[in-house]
Amino acid sequence: MNEKILIEKAASLGFSAAALIDTKQIIFRPEFRICCEDNSCGMYGVNYACPPACGTTDEMKERVLARKHAFFLQSIWEIPDLEDKALLKKDKKKHNAMIRDFIKEIPEENRNGFMIAASGCSICPECSIVKNEPCRFPDLKASCVSAYCIYVQQLADSLNWDYDLGPGLVAYFGMYVFD
């Protein structure tokens, strides 16, 4: 796997920053789970990729630490009004689609991991958990950085990436975790 080429590919897909990291660099803060429980995104309990269905904070952490590496990805979006939920959701969906496009560029022998997204899984218009049916695409299901309780700001700071971008700009993050 050529790290440099993949980072260039991430840039060409529209990511503002990308880095290959060791999963040991990731700090987990289980107390962040309260952010999911507050349900400001409306996904708590109605998405297989979100709490409580996704797993406990320990289970999520172990899932990541069972793998050695991760590509950490950031994209930046112009969102003049942070109350514009429709635009936030639309851009998160585009960001997640960019991660899926990036994963396609990873050589097949390294494509053995899983994606971490921004926000809950939005592959289906309505998650099948709502009808108490099994996940339609378990191999594509992706939980968000918050559901994993990943301390994204710390990781971004450690890489000298911008986290707070000022008025009108929002950064989204994601990962591909693999061996």
Ligand code: SF4
């Ligand atoms: S793939 Fe569909 S059913 Fe499975 S978690 Fe995602 S939205 Fe829900």
